[in-house]
Amino acid sequence: MLLAEVVDTSEAVTATRSRLAKRAAIAECLRRGAAEAASPSADTGPDATGADELEIAVAYLSGELRQRRTGLGWATLRDLPPPAASPTLTLHDVDAALAALSRLAGAGSEAARAAATSALFAAATRREQVFLRALIIGELRQGALDSVVVDAVAEAADLPADAVRRAVMLRGATGPVASAALLSPDPLAALAGFSLEVGRPVRPMLAQSAPDVAAALDKLPSGGAPGTGGACVDVKLDGIRIQVHRADDDVRVFTRSLDDITRRVPEIVAAVRDLPEARLVLDGEAIVLGPDGAPRPFQETASRSATHEARGGADDGAAGVTTDGPGAEPAPELESVTLTPFFFDVLHAGGHDLIDTPLRDRLAVLDRIGGRHAVRRLMEPGTGPEPDAADAASGTTTTAVVGPGADEGSADATTHDTTALFTEFFEQAVREGQEGVVVKSLDSLYAAGRRGAGWIKVKPRKTLDLVVLAVEWGSGRRQGKLSNIHLGARRPNPDGTDGFVMLGKTFKGMTDRMLEWQTERFLALETSREGHVVHVRPEQVVEIAFDGLQRSTRYPGGLALRFARVLRYRDDKRASEADTIDTVRSLAG
Numbered sequence: 001m002l003l004a005e006v007v008d009t010s011e012a013v014t015a016t017r018s019r020l021a022k023r024a025a026i027a028e029c030l031r032r033g034a035a036e037a038a039s040p041s042a043d044t045g046p047d048a049t050g051a052d053e054l055e056i057a058v059a060y061l062s063g064e065l066r067q068r069r070t071g072l073g074w075a076t077l078r079d080l081p082p083p084a085a086s087p088t089l090t091l092h093d094v095d096a097a098l099a100a101l102s103r104l105a106g107a108g109s110e111a112a113r114a115a116a117t118s119a120l121f122a123a124a125t126r127r128e129q130v131f132l133r134a135l136i137i138g139e140l141r142q143g144a145l146d147s148v149v150v151d152a153v154a155e156a157a158d159l160p161a162d163a164v165r166r167a168v169m170l171r172g173a174t175g176p177v178a179s180a181a182l183l184s185p186d187p188l189a190a191l192a193g194f195s196l197e198v199g200r201p202v203r204p205m206l207a208q209s210a211p212d213v214a215a216a217l218d219k220l221p222s223g224g225a226p227g228t229g230g231a232c233v234d235v236k237l238d239g240i241r242i243q244v245h246r247a248d249d250d251v252r253v254f255t256r257s258l259d260d261i262t263r264r265v266p267e268i269v270a271a272v273r274d275l276p277e278a279r280l281v282l283d284g285e286a287i288v289l290g291p292d293g294a295p296r297p298f299q300e301t302a303s304r305s306a307t308h309e310a311r312g313g314a315d316d317g318a319a320g321v322t323t324d325g326p327g328a329e330p331a332p333e334l335e336s337v338t339l340t341p342f343f344f345d346v347l348h349a350g351g352h353d354l355i356d357t358p359l360r361d362r363l364a365v366l367d368r369i370g371g372r373h374a375v376r377r378l379m380e381p382g383t384g385p386e387p388d389a390a391d392a393a394s395g396t397t398t399t400a401v402v403g404p405g406a407d408e409g410s411a412d413a414t415t416h417d418t419t420a421l422f423t424e425f426f427e428q429a430v431r432e433g434q435e436g437v438v439v440k441s442l443d444s445l446y447a448a449g450r451r452g453a454g455w456i457k458v459k460p461r462k463t464l465d466l467v468v469l470a471v472e473w474g475s476g477r478r479q480g481k482l483s484n485i486h487l488g489a490r491r492p493n494p495d496g497t498d499g500f501v502m503l504g505k506t507f508k509g510m511t512d513r514m515l516e517w518q519t520e521r522f523l524a525l526e527t528s529r530e531g532h533v534v535h536v537r538p539e540q541v542v543e544i545a546f547d548g549l550q551r552s553t554r555y556p557g558g559l560a561l562r563f564a565r566v567l568r569y570r571d572d573k574r575a576s577e578a579d580t581i582d583t584v585r586s587l588a589g
């Protein structure tokens with residue numbers, strides 16, 4: 001398939017604000033790609049190159065490269081060679097050229113990179129050059145586009161969108177699902193064949209939020225058949241999300257964004273090897289504990305998560321953490337603190353997939369396996385196993401089962417008790433220095449890749465994940481550093497793209513290391529300058545703590561943050577996942 005066809009489609013997608021029209025344009029492109037892959041000129045049935053090109057098309061239409069990093073950025077792509085007169089580049093040509101670029105390292109690699117980049121761009125027409133540059137530096141990356149592409153796969157293959165979406169969540173990628181949907185003789189069966197595979201990460205379930213425990217309990221979907229229903233509350237640990245896969249001694253650790261960080265976290269690997277089950281998929285959080293067992297501040301955990309530190313230099317187009325390649329060694333400074341894994345869910349144990357099993361049963365398995373690595377939790381009265389059984393099963397006091405059975409007292413009393421008990425649990429967690437709690441429905445299934453209604457988080461601290469829109473040069477001690485950041489909340493447009501609404505600025509909470517890092521990072525994202533203000537592409541998500549919201553005539557949303565301060569940069573979230581202006585308004589009351 002020619003790159004030009006994807007460029008045409010991408011232009012058509014950008015030109016319309018209608019989600020349906022975007023979906024139709026992408027579906028049409030995928031149909032053509034599928035027809036080409038299955039064309040009679042290919043020997044028998046779909047040919048491998050065609051299937052692979054379909055996967056490349058899906059990636060490019062989603063605004064993604066297949067390579068994690070190319071070593072190319074805005075600066076290296078500023079001056080391009082004269083364009084080719086007519087389109088000849090295939091998707092394969094481009095993917096192969098970028099794969100070769102991503103492997104360049106060591107002495108002489110800079111010159112080789114410049115030569116290879118120039119050769120690739122010289123083979124591209126003007127429109128292809130513009131597209132490729134935007135693709136490589138991440139300008140086309142739009143989380144909202146992912147879901148349009150998934151829907152387009154369903155439309156092109158004439159399959160239910162739910163079946164495609166589920167396969168994508170379980171496979172952790174859209175490309176292979178698109179090939180199966182569009183090229184296999186029995187697409188529905190092929191989609192059903194995507195199941196959890198030990199060793200391959202699935203998109204993690206996400207939580208909704210509520211201002212307090214009572215609101216969280218209200219928000220949970222109520223139970224179904226008699227004998228079901230019920231809730232539990234977990235401590236919410238403020239660490240790094242981990243998904244751990246174990247097949248005997250082979251243990252792999254993945255982040256929230258499905259990056260493989262196994263080599264950086266040998267202590268997690270060791271802890272999981274000690275668990276009494278040889279085939280496992282566990283979901284949890286890794287944190288640094290102090291000698292007293294209390295959680296250390298997030299910054300210490302972050303020093304091991306190697307997220308923003310792991311990014312390359314300013315001229316690096318790749319997003320997020322690096323994936324451990326063969327031979328990658330942990331950087332020495334990252335080993336100075338020890339992570340302890342805590343698990344709050346289990347997706348597979350001993351040959352059984354548990355994704356479609358209710359939480360109450362998954363927790364019973366977790367308590368049997370997790371031991372002291374299970375997250376502390378409180379069951380709603382009357383919903384858990386008998387206290388003795390639970391103690392015996394967990395072997396520890398990490399699982400507290402308290403209160404009278406559900407058959408004692410009225411339903412109202414039970415609801416009241418639950419709210420009071422869960423609130424007490426929340427307050428204790430916060431006193432201990434935990435981030436908050438997550439209230440969960442015991443009926444809920446594991447909603448891979450979705451912000452499921454079955455998990456509701458409650459945090460005492462007011463925080464928002466906002467996007468940096470611009471940054472100002474510092475003065476005094478911060479001379480030469482990009483310091484004061486302009487913060488924007490997301491405003492989704494009807495066509496699925498995002499705009500941003502500025503809510504304020506802050507230069508508080510930044511460590512020296514952060515200042516170093518952000519100066520480099522924001523220069524790489526620079527789009528223009530106005531006096532001491534550097535405008536940047538709205539891509540970097542930052543977690544901000546604030547004391548409240550006040551009315552403002554200065555900012556376009558009519559609201560401003562009070563005492564905003566930086567907690568951390570979030571490289572595990574894209575701008576399309578940042579908090580929206582509607583969420584901010586709901587916090588303002």
Ligand SMILES: Nc1ncnc2c1ncn2[C@@H]1O[C@H](COP(=O)(O)OP(=O)(O)OP(=O)(O)O)[C@@H](O)[C@H]1O
Pocket residue numbers: 205206207208234235236237238239240241256284285344375438455457
């Ligand atoms: N016991 C727990 N159950 C579920 N999630 C937990 C728990 N403890 C900590 N977490 C963390 O809380 C997150 C749930 O919130 P959400 O899905 O909204 O992700 P997030 O946007 O990264 O949230 P946050 O910034 O609040 O951590 C999970 O991603 C996980 O990392």
